[in-house]
Amino acid sequence: MVIMFGRPIDKLIQKGYYDPSTRSVRAIRGKELHVESGDWQIEGALRMLFHVLDPDVAKDPKNLIVYGGTGKACRNWEAFETIVDTLMTMKSDDTLVIQSGKPVAVFTTHRLAPRIVMANALLVPKWADWDYFLELERKGLTMYGQMTAGCWAYIGTQGILQGTYETFAYVAEKHFQGSLSGRIVLTAGLGEMGGAQPLAIKMNGGAAIVVEVDKRMIERRIRFGYLDTWTDSIDSAIDLAERYSQRGEGISIGLLGNAAEVYPELLRRGVNISVVTDQTPAHDPLSYVPAGMSLEEAMELRSRDPERYKRLSLESMKRQVEAMVGFMRRGAVVFEYGNNIRKMAYEAGYKDAFSFPGFVQAYIRPMFEEGRGPFRWASLTGDPRDIEILDDEVIEMFKHNRRLVRWVENARRYVKFQGLPSRVVWLGYGERSLFGLRINELVKRGVIGPIWIGRDHLDTGSVASPYRETEGMLDGSDAIADWPILNALLNTAAGATWVCVHHGGGVGIGYSIHAGLGLVLDGTRESDLRAERVLTVDPGLGVVRHADAGYETSKRIIREKGIRAPSIKQS
Numbered sequence: 001m002v003i004m005f006g007r008p009i010d011k012l013i014q015k016g017y018y019d020p021s022t023r024s025v026r027a028i029r030g031k032e033l034h035v036e037s038g039d040w041q042i043e044g045a046l047r048m049l050f051h052v053l054d055p056d057v058a059k060d061p062k063n064l065i066v067y068g069g070t071g072k073a074c075r076n077w078e079a080f081e082t083i084v085d086t087l088m089t090m091k092s093d094d095t096l097v098i099q100s101g102k103p104v105a106v107f108t109t110h111r112l113a114p115r116i117v118m119a120n121a122l123l124v125p126k127w128a129d130w131d132y133f134l135e136l137e138r139k140g141l142t143m144y145g146q147m148t149a150g151c152w153a154y155i156g157t158q159g160i161l162q163g164t165y166e167t168f169a170y171v172a173e174k175h176f177q178g179s180l181s182g183r184i185v186l187t188a189g190l191g192e193m194g195g196a197q198p199l200a201i202k203m204n205g206g207a208a209i210v211v212e213v214d215k216r217m218i219e220r221r222i223r224f225g226y227l228d229t230w231t232d233s234i235d236s237a238i239d240l241a242e243r244y245s246q247r248g249e250g251i252s253i254g255l256l257g258n259a260a261e262v263y264p265e266l267l268r269r270g271v272n273i274s275v276v277t278d279q280t281p282a283h284d285p286l287s288y289v290p291a292g293m294s295l296e297e298a299m300e301l302r303s304r305d306p307e308r309y310k311r312l313s314l315e316s317m318k319r320q321v322e323a324m325v326g327f328m329r330r331g332a333v334v335f336e337y338g339n340n341i342r343k344m345a346y347e348a349g350y351k352d353a354f355s356f357p358g359f360v361q362a363y364i365r366p367m368f369e370e371g372r373g374p375f376r377w378a379s380l381t382g383d384p385r386d387i388e389i390l391d392d393e394v395i396e397m398f399k400h401n402r403r404l405v406r407w408v409e410n411a412r413r414y415v416k417f418q419g420l421p422s423r424v425v426w427l428g429y430g431e432r433s434l435f436g437l438r439i440n441e442l443v444k445r446g447v448i449g450p451i452w453i454g455r456d457h458l459d460t461g462s463v464a465s466p467y468r469e470t471e472g473m474l475d476g477s478d479a480i481a482d483w484p485i486l487n488a489l490l491n492t493a494a495g496a497t498w499v500c501v502h503h504g505g506g507v508g509i510g511y512s513i514h515a516g517l518g519l520v521l522d523g524t525r526e527s528d529l530r531a532e533r534v535l536t537v538d539p540g541l542g543v544v545r546h547a548d549a550g551y552e553t554s555k556r557i558i559r560e561k562g563i564r565a566p567s568i569k570q571s
């Protein structure tokens with residue numbers, strides 16, 4: 001790609017935010033605006049794109065991959081540069097259309113409309129499988145956007161940390177009198193999502209053994225403070241975990257190895273493990289590393305013979321899931337952590353693969369029933385002080401919620417920011433709009449700088465994913481994908497700054513449809529309108545979706561908060 005003199009992006013190149021020769025991108029900080037419109041709505045989108053590609057945030061930024069196997073921020077470097085040029089020159093009443101990471105059109109709409117609409121990786125259902133998707137991707141026609149990668153809402157491992165923390169807190173509450181203290185937890189995968197597990201387990205008092213095949217990922221987690229120590233010896237890992245759990249102390253241990261080999265070995269040795277789960281990238285058999293080969297051998301085989309790689313990968317997942325069921329039969333609490341590994345093992349011929357539940361069905365659904373989910377914000381000027389002020393605010397506003405307060409205090413202590421300083425707090429229906437309006441007021445008064453608000457697609461009303469978020473819905477509506485589409489349409493009507501619909505995040509192509517959003521609060525009256533509307537309808541549809549499926553908590557919220565839901569019959 002030749003950078004022509006005089007392109008808008010040159011301004012960012014000169015300032016060192018982007019280097020086209022090395023393909024490196026850095027988060028943009030400071031108060032100076034770079035877009036011609038002089039509008040923080042557009043500048044905010046530009047900054048979130050740069051933020052997700054910052055090397056402290058993205059796992060493989062040179063290939064535009066942010067997290068989750070191959071979840072990308074945009075299609076290719078040409079598309080990246082064109083998106084940047086377009087954002088820098090579009091007007092405050094324009095809407096940019098992005099098709100699977102490629103900017104395809106700009107239309108004049110109106111000021112309160114989204115500045116960007118996106119669709120990522122969508123395929124007509126009959127063609128929606130990995131093989132066909134990869135063929136289209138090779139032709140340069142599409143892109144895998146995962147959940148928050150392709151809509152620029154990824155905030156590093158913290159984003160998933162609270163959800164993971166809450167999940168293990170629920171596990172502790174349900175099975176171990178409220179704490180994992182004295183318990184060994186076995187899991188795998190220290191990637192961008194899975195990397196939250198060791199810290200979340202430790203925050204809940206447990207001793208975590210986390211199997212990871214790539215030493216660099218272990219080092220990355222130690223560097224960001226998510227993992228205490230590591231070893232390549234099974235004996236040492238067991239010894240350390242047992243010592244800490246006997247003392248009732250939390251610790252996190254990275255164990256360099258392949259989960260498909262280590263899980264059966266730990267089962268064979270009869271180690272006393274209380275909880276077992278996994279976050280290898282099982283949703284994508286070409287990302288999961290098969291047993292019995294080094295990382296280099298795996299990479300070589302993947303490019304030489306992807307079909308054989310896939311077979312070996314599925315066979316290894318089968319071994320791993322067999323061991324997980326083995327732990328379950330011995331009395332451990334076992335659940336799938338959102339990566340579709342049960343389905344993969346089932347396809348590889350293991351008929352008992354679905355013996356244990358998914359994590360949403362087992363632990364998260366009660367929060368979704370209340371419209372609660374992974375709400376998050378980032379300082380668009382890159383000022384950590386903004387986050388400190390908002391930490392105080394959120395604690396003050398919701399101090400009756402002890403779980404929330406404990407989380408924010410823990411996050412302050414343990415979480416290192418990646419890219420733009422940010423915070424995630426699971427807020428529910430009513431709480432999100434209240435807090436959004438409060439943020440905008442603080443921006444208006446100059447107490448803090450402009451703030452981006454977003455959320456994961458793993459949320460109350462924005463995802464259809466029958467092996468994860470919508471597994472085992474009361475009325476059997478697990479695979480109904482109208483809801484995420486309605487969510488995106490509604491957020492567009494309500495005026496989110498950007499709105500996106502994706503396919504295949506979390507569990508892989510063919511298994512999910514989901515929607516996301518970005519909302520920039522710049523202290524204006526328009527931001528008040530956007531915040532009030534978007535932060536009401538977005539979780540509101542989640543409450544309605546769950547009430548429609550028959551959940552009583554959601555029906556109660558509809559009644560108490562006066563949500564107009566004409567088809568919900570109150571019992």
Ligand code: NAD
Binds near residue numbers: 211214280281458506
């Ligand atoms: P990632 O690609 O960033 O990391 C996966 C890690 O697993 C890598 O470090 C890789 O080296 C390691 N790995 C691969 N094969 C292995 C093996 N056989 N044994 C041990 N380690 C192995 O992925 P991620 O973003 O961490 O996501 C992990 C999985 O969790 C994905 O399937 C993703 O879709 C799913 N996910 C879960 C949630 C959730 O809420 N729990 C949310 C999003 C995604």
